[in-house]
Amino acid sequence: MSARPKTRHPSQGDTSKRGNADPVPPAASSTRSARPAPSTLIDISHRLQPRDYTIATLLDEHTTLTTDQITAALFATITTCQHRLHQLRGMRFVDRFLRNRPGQPNPACWVSGTLSARYAALARNEHPPNTRQLQDRQDRIYASPTLLHLLAVNDFFVALLSHARQHPNTRLRRWWSERGTAAAFGQRIHPDGHGVWADGDTETGFFLEMDRGTEPVGRLVEKLAAQARLRAAGGPTYPVLFVLPTRAREQHLHRRLADQPEPTLLVATTSPEAARDPGRLRSPHGPAGPVWRVAGNGRHRLRLADLPGEHGEPGPLNPAAPQPHDDPLRLLDLT
Numbered sequence: 001m002s003a004r005p006k007t008r009h010p011s012q013g014d015t016s017k018r019g020n021a022d023p024v025p026p027a028a029s030s031t032r033s034a035r036p037a038p039s040t041l042i043d044i045s046h047r048l049q050p051r052d053y054t055i056a057t058l059l060d061e062h063t064t065l066t067t068d069q070i071t072a073a074l075f076a077t078i079t080t081c082q083h084r085l086h087q088l089r090g091m092r093f094v095d096r097f098l099r100n101r102p103g104q105p106n107p108a109c110w111v112s113g114t115l116s117a118r119y120a121a122l123a124r125n126e127h128p129p130n131t132r133q134l135q136d137r138q139d140r141i142y143a144s145p146t147l148l149h150l151l152a153v154n155d156f157f158v159a160l161l162s163h164a165r166q167h168p169n170t171r172l173r174r175w176w177s178e179r180g181t182a183a184a185f186g187q188r189i190h191p192d193g194h195g196v197w198a199d200g201d202t203e204t205g206f207f208l209e210m211d212r213g214t215e216p217v218g219r220l221v222e223k224l225a226a227q228a229r230l231r232a233a234g235g236p237t238y239p240v241l242f243v244l245p246t247r248a249r250e251q252h253l254h255r256r257l258a259d260q261p262e263p264t265l266l267v268a269t270t271s272p273e274a275a276r277d278p279g280r281l282r283s284p285h286g287p288a289g290p291v292w293r294v295a296g297n298g299r300h301r302l303r304l305a306d307l308p309g310e311h312g313e314p315g316p317l318n319p320a321a322p323q324p325h326d327d328p329l330r331l332l333d334l335t
Contacts, residue, residue: 066151067108153210159286172198237266241292244270
């Protein structure tokens with residue numbers, strides 16, 4: 001009698017039928033099934049590291065980050081990042097989702113879990129969300145029609161964090177989300193984000209507008225009116241940065257800006273093609289590099305650190321220069 005062939009079972013890390021999901025390490029799966037789920041931060045305090053707290057604060061402020069983004073900001077390799085994220089998921093510290101849509105990117109998107117949301121709220125001396133509130137928040141992110149726009153905004157800032165990891169004389173000293181920026185500037189403006197980039201002794205604050213080509217160019221120009229009013233009321237003299245999807249749209253915006261009255265704001269633009277021009281830096285420096293075209297200054301492009309701007313004096317509508325607690329990676333420096 002011939003021996004019965006052995007049945008092959010996929011390993012716990014096999015993702016051949018899981019789309020683009022990150023593999024789940026066997027240790028994480030077995031740990032979840034063998035132990036009761038932790039319910040407090042104290043339960044897992046001995047397993048958390050400064051990098052984990054940094055992930056918690058980034059997810060709390062910026063809603064969701066992909067595996068690639070977290071890797072670029074905080075890890076040496078994507079494998080190490082995946083393994084740690086799945087460990088944190090097993091501890092109920094973070095969670096994730098995949099949103100399958102034909103013809104669109106399908107990254108694993110990480111969001112605050114029960115315990116990271118609790119940590120972030122308590123660290124701000126606020127009441128943490130209950131289970132239902134957190135579930136609603138997670139589902140709202142998953143269902144958001146602007147998810148890809150949000151991920152593009154976060155990509156921009158993560159590119160600066162990644163650049164700073166390779167260039168010790170640079171640092172992203174402030175990174176605020178749309179919500180955080182609006183709150184800090186008295187709800188007078190609602191850009192997609194705000195940052196302060198440091199290169200040596202130079203600091204450049206900026207407001208970011210991420211354009212995906214879904215609205216008329218005239219609407220982009222209209223957004224500058226609120227910025228001008230903020231500046232007139234005592235706000236900082238930061239440039240407004242437009243990231244546009246194509247060179248043609250970038251040129252169209254510059255033509256519209258040229259038709260406006262004497263500008264009171266510095267506006268700079270870039271597009272993917274700008275970093276790929278022959279003879280120009282092929283963007284290992286990303287948005288930190290010489291990819292910014294200033295409105296009214298011809299076709300010459302500047303580095304982010306070369307864009308002029310002033311923090312100004314602190315006031316009700318101006319947080320002014322960044323403070324140590326503004327640094328998105330501040331918790332890593334406490335070790």
